[in-house]
Amino acid sequence: MIDAQQLHIRYGHEEIVKGVQLRLAPGETLALLGPNGCGKTTLLKALCAIHAPHAGSVQVDGQDLFTLSAPERARRIAYVPQQHRLVFAYSVIDVVMMGRLASRGLIARPAADDFAAVHAILHRLGLQGLATRSYAALSGGQRQQVLIARALAQDAPYLLLDEPASSLDFGNQLRLLELLAQLRDDGRAVLFTTHHPDHAFVVASRVILMQAGRFIAQGSPAQCIDRDQLARLYGLAPDHLERTLLAPHWSTHRAMG
Numbered sequence: 001m002i003d004a005q006q007l008h009i010r011y012g013h014e015e016i017v018k019g020v021q022l023r024l025a026p027g028e029t030l031a032l033l034g035p036n037g038c039g040k041t042t043l044l045k046a047l048c049a050i051h052a053p054h055a056g057s058v059q060v061d062g063q064d065l066f067t068l069s070a071p072e073r074a075r076r077i078a079y080v081p082q083q084h085r086l087v088f089a090y091s092v093i094d095v096v097m098m099g100r101l102a103s104r105g106l107i108a109r110p111a112a113d114d115f116a117a118v119h120a121i122l123h124r125l126g127l128q129g130l131a132t133r134s135y136a137a138l139s140g141g142q143r144q145q146v147l148i149a150r151a152l153a154q155d156a157p158y159l160l161l162d163e164p165a166s167s168l169d170f171g172n173q174l175r176l177l178e179l180l181a182q183l184r185d186d187g188r189a190v191l192f193t194t195h196h197p198d199h200a201f202v203v204a205s206r207v208i209l210m211q212a213g214r215f216i217a218q219g220s221p222a223q224c225i226d227r228d229q230l231a232r233l234y235g236l237a238p239d240h241l242e243r244t245l246l247a248p249h250w251s252t253h254r255a256m257g
């Protein structure tokens with residue numbers, strides 16, 4: 001279990017995450033929703049030790065996350081960032097292999113079983129056609145899929161994904177949701193941020209709503225994702241969803257039909 005208690009996280013003097021508690025258990029998919037800038041990425045970075053909190057604790061399987069070595073952390077937690085730039089001209093295989101070797105250190109050399117595992121993951125995600133392409137030359141959505149492949153290659157029990165669907169086309173979004181459900185069913189713990197309440201509804205076993213650095217609600221998708229909660233979370237008038245999404249859409253359809 002990842003167990004974060006009373007986390008306060010700052011950039012400089014500005015407190016971004018203001019005292020949150022979060023538990024993530026094997027076999028669950030937890031969706032974190034909240035408006036732009038509310039602190040979702042900042043929180044995820046603290047949960048994988050990229051950014052240290054100034055107060056509070058993060059334990060993973062009973063051990064303080066920040067006392068673990070980088071390889072020990074890599075064996076437990078895989079992180080899919082929102083954006084990622086690589087300095088060197090790595091191929092897709094190289095990037096996915098980084099996940100495979102993350103817990104063995106920088107000078108580890110891949111063996112035959114590493115290549116087999118990487119090819120199996122590329123195949124699972126339908127990315128085999130990109131294997132020898134330059135990562136830097138891929139589209140945004142292709143890069144996002146390769147980063148997900150790299151996290152799978154890490155084979156860690158805890159997966160933290162920051163808006164993993166943000167650049168994906170409709171078909172790949174559905175494939176991603178299916179993958180997240182499979183990972184949960186395999187007993188992994190999955191935490192993902194999203195701006196798609198419908199994605200949370202479909203795949204999350206639990207939802208957290210975050211606003212201005214605090215959790216304002218958590219529970220099942222049915223408890224958290226309704227018109228009033230979404231209006232409150234995103235600062236909309238209660239009838240805004242019907243007014244802007246449904247009414248013009250349905251009237252156009254009716255007129256055409």
Ligand SMILES: Nc1ncnc2c1ncn2[C@@H]1O[C@H](COP(=O)(O)OP(=O)(O)OP(=O)(O)O)[C@@H](O)[C@H]1O
Nearest residue numbers: 011012016034035036037038039040041042043082
């Ligand atoms: N490296 C940084 N230095 C200073 N401030 C930062 C840094 N990264 C993020 N922030 C600030 O922290 C706040 C929270 O940012 P964060 O990226 O965690 O939000 P988010 O909820 O993930 O947003 P989005 O949905 O837009 O991705 C923002 O006000 C942002 O400007």
